Amino acid sequence: MNIEYLEKTMSLKGKGAVILGRCESGTIAEAVKASLAMRDAEVKCIDVALDTDFVKEYERAEKELGSIDILVNCTDRYYSGNLIGTMLKQWEESYRNNVEFVFEAVNAVIPFMKEKGGAVVQVSCGTYAAALPAEAPYLATTFANVRMMKNFADEVSQYKIRFNTILAGYINTGKSCEPSDNWIGRSGTLEDIAEAVAYVVSPAAKFINADTIMLDGGSRDSGLH
Amino acid sequence: MQWREMNEMISLEGKTAVITNALTRGEIGYETAIALGARAANLVLVYDSSASCDLDLVEEIVAQTGSTVCAVEVESGNRESFDAAAKKAEERFGRIDILINTTPYIHVPAMLTETSETDWQDAYERNYMDFTAMCCAAIPYIQKTDGGAIVNQITTKCLDAVPGYAIDGIAEAFMLGMSRTLATEHGADQIRVNAVLTGAVDTPMLRREIANAAKANGRAEKEILDSLIADCAMCRLGQPAEVAETIAFLVSEAAAYVNGITLRVDGGLMSAALR
Numbered sequence: 001m002n003i004e005y006l007e008k009t010m011s012l013k014g015k016g017a018v019i020l021g022r023c024e025s026g027t028i029a030e031a032v033k034a035s036l037a038m039r040d041a042e043v044k045c046i047d048v049a050l051d052t053d054f055v056k057e058y059e060r061a062e063k064e065l066g067s068i069d070i071l072v073n074c075t076d077r078y079y080s081g082n083l084i085g086t087m088l089k090q091w092e093e094s095y096r097n098n099v100e101f102v103f104e105a106v107n108a109v110i111p112f113m114k115e116k117g118g119a120v121v122q123v124s125c126g127t128y129a130a131a132l133p134a135e136a137p138y139l140a141t142t143f144a145n146v147r148m149m150k151n152f153a154d155e156v157s158q159y160k161i162r163f164n165t166i167l168a169g170y171i172n173t174g175k176s177c178e179p180s181d182n183w184i185g186r187s188g189t190l191e192d193i194a195e196a197v198a199y200v201v202s203p204a205a206k207f208i209n210a211d212t213i214m215l216d217g218g219s220r221d222s223g224l225h
Numbered sequence: 226m227q228w229r230e231m232n233e234m235i236s237l238e239g240k241t242a243v244i245t246n247a248l249t250r251g252e253i254g255y256e257t258a259i260a261l262g263a264r265a266a267n268l269v270l271v272y273d274s275s276a277s278c279d280l281d282l283v284e285e286i287v288a289q290t291g292s293t294v295c296a297v298e299v300e301s302g303n304r305e306s307f308d309a310a311a312k313k314a315e316e317r318f319g320r321i322d323i324l325i326n327t328t329p330y331i332h333v334p335a336m337l338t339e340t341s342e343t344d345w346q347d348a349y350e351r352n353y354m355d356f357t358a359m360c361c362a363a364i365p366y367i368q369k370t371d372g373g374a375i376v377n378q379i380t381t382k383c384l385d386a387v388p389g390y391a392i393d394g395i396a397e398a399f400m401l402g403m404s405r406t407l408a409t410e411h412g413a414d415q416i417r418v419n420a421v422l423t424g425a426v427d428t429p430m431l432r433r434e435i436a437n438a439a440k441a442n443g444r445a446e447k448e449i450l451d452s453l454i455a456d457c458a459m460c461r462l463g464q465p466a467e468v469a470e471t472i473a474f475l476v477s478e479a480a481a482y483v484n485g486i487t488l489r490v491d492g493g494l495m496s497a498a499l500r
Contacts, residue, residue: 001236001238002264002265005263005290006235006263009260009470010226013226040226153458154458157458160459169482182412184417186482189482192482195479195480196483204467205471205474207424207426207459207490207491208467208490209458209459210495215483216482217484218418
């Protein structure tokens, strides 16, 4: 391999990365942390709650990392419930947790990135296009997040911040694993997500913006984005 | 960078990649050859004898990447020549793992209702047929390996209709349909097939397209260029190397679960529909 060439497109040396999500064995956040660290980024995980003061957290992270160049949100919260029979409260909760929360988290990081540019990645669930039963309030918020990233990309384009979404299909997190009804016939792994995130934040992807990458091994829905 | 730990995800060592239209400087195929060569893949560069291409670039790609490169000629519209090219690739390197189809630019400028039968025939022969022929020729060899990857590079015109580019857009939509069909049909063989949709990428091809459009519509070239840039959230043209890096990601082990997708490399095209 031509390391000199590859360093230029893959290395995250000198970049500070904030990952939102719980960093413990078997989580997406932890896998993402490992893959960014392997590329020499300085990484900090922040385990956030609904009342997190993002500005304070980012200020602390900036001090620790030197700068915030990358933000990866892995805090998607799952809600189940059939569309008919779903209580308004479930919709509200899902909206609060997966839409308002993402807005607050991303909006607060923009001032930290506006000088040098950066990359924001939202990790969401990719099954939303399939209208699966019993997941209505959750899947609706995923769609909203994809749209939101595109709007962010449009509105703050002057700061050279890229906004993209990784849409994960069935991923084997070790806890539970859905059967993999996809074209390559296996469920995804945490590394699959982590590598996609690492690619999308790297210099190699610097013209990829307002985009989605579907990680589902190929399905009827994977081309819909 | 922890290269040793990442080697498995990134390296294409021991793999053979067939790339079409790679022998024109500054085009996406050429940059893709460099990106895959840098990852230590053996390269088979398929070129159309009737198109303008520069065989001296082979030596240049070898010098830049240090990988092993050979060029194989095909004849546009002649399916057997593609079969022969795939066979030569296997004879030379013992296997084919990767196929990259980059779109040659066969622009037929016309509104949909003004196109003639010959325009369609032309587009078919120069675009669909070669594209299909290359896939059909390479897949039987890729099937013999323990998994491979195909990337079809087309432009965002296949989804976002542009007036005056009817045949281009529809021809590319055909390729997208084919790309996704191959993904369904060969997923079980562990052959991943993905499409990269490029926006306005600064290649000699784009510059020619702008010049032609300017002439046809009596507009200044700069005006057309500015309108392309204005539609991009990042307010610039893309670089062919940026597309090449995306392709390199998609064929690597890092993207082992990415299949059947259409990945836009367009800097955030604001006129694009949400997909």
